[in-house]
Amino acid sequence: DLVISTNGLTKAYNGVQALKSLDLKVRKNSIFGFLGPNGAGKSTTIKLLLGLIKPTAGSGNVFGMDIVKESTLIRKRIGYLAQDPRYYDYMSARETLRFTARFFYSGPKNEIENKIDDTLELVGLDDKADRPIKGFSGGERQRLGIAQAQINDPDLLILDEPAASLDPMGRRDVLEIMEKLREKTTIFYSTHILSDVQRVSDTVAILNRGELVAQAPIEELLQGN
Ligand code: ADP
Ligand code: ADP
Numbered sequence: 001d002l003v004i005s006t007n008g009l010t011k012a013y014n015g016v017q018a019l020k021s022l023d024l025k026v027r028k029n030s031i032f033g034f035l036g037p038n039g040a041g042k043s044t045t046i047k048l049l050l051g052l053i054k055p056t057a058g059s060g061n062v063f064g065m066d067i068v069k070e071s072t073l074i075r076k077r078i079g080y081l082a083q084d085p086r087y088y089d090y091m092s093a094r095e096t097l098r099f100t101a102r103f104f105y106s107g108p109k110n111e112i113e114n115k116i117d118d119t120l121e122l123v124g125l126d127d128k129a130d131r132p133i134k135g136f137s138g139g140e141r142q143r144l145g146i147a148q149a150q151i152n153d154p155d156l157l158i159l160d161e162p163a164a165s166l167d168p169m170g171r172r173d174v175l176e177i178m179e180k181l182r183e184k185t186t187i188f189y190s191t192h193i194l195s196d197v198q199r200v201s202d203t204v205a206i207l208n209r210g211e212l213v214a215q216a217p218i219e220e221l222l223q224g225n
Helices: 042-049 071-076 093-104 109-122 138-150 168-181 194-200 218-223
Strands: 002-013 016-022 025-027 031-035 057-062 078-081 156-160 186-191 203-208 211-217
Touching: 002 042, 016 042, 016 057, 016 211, 025 186, 031 194, 042 057, 042 156, 042 186, 071 078, 078 138, 093 109, 093 138, 109 138, 109 168, 138 156, 138 168, 168 186, 168 194, 186 194, 194 218, 203 218, 211 218
Parallel strands: 031 186, 031 203, 078 156, 156 186
Antiparallel strands: 002 016, 002 025, 002 057, 203 211
16 A cells, blocks of 8 residues: 655766665555755655656656656646745635646536635635735645645645745644645655654655655654654
8 A cells, every 4th residue: 555665766967966766655645754954855756756857767656657657647646736836916716726626627517616615625715715815824825735736636645845934823724734634645745844744744754965864653763862
């Protein structure tokens, strides 16, 4: 029941080693914390998993499919929130989700509006659904990003630093949404914030300068302290 499995996954950009022989194992229905400082190789790993860049060496599977040869199929089942989501600021949250749904929602057309309502409620934006994003806080923008990533009920949700720029309250809101999603999907949560990983992750991988330093259930890692 592995959702992600990589074997010696390696990436060099023009000779600069960004990722060195990464072996990751992410179990189904877990919150996997991917922890590392800036420049550790977290975004590179995510881009490889999404098939946006090609490995220099090694291989990887998502849902049992090859990340190089089957990336189109893989991407259909992944919800992805990029590090710094951009919006059309004059649009409302609901309009934004309608726009997203047009491209990514594969369920019946007559259920789209219900799905949008449910997703807005999930992320706690139901009462602001029809206001322009212009007036949204950083936390509300991130929650809208999670809503976009979640609109098609992905089997894997990849979140790249969703809480990094937020104040403690915004951070708590995002972590609470992740708790709610725990039952529904597998979450790959990339962050440089240790305390967030401690709060929500089941398993943690620690990356430093492109190398995996540790990968273990959170309780095991904390025993060492
Ligand atoms: P993180 O997401 O953990 O901050 P990245 O994966 O973005 O780390 O970067 C890992 C390393 O690879 C860094 O040294 C970064 O400067 C380098 N890097 C990332 N993308 C590129 C690129 N397109 N070209 C050259 N170097 C890159
Ligand atoms: P992140 O921490 O998410 O990697 P960055 O600001 O490091 O964000 O990178 C933003 C973009 O620039 C990414 O697409 C990354 O691959 C690229 N990038 C990062 N470092 C370099 C670099 N040294 N040379 C060229 N591109 C880079």
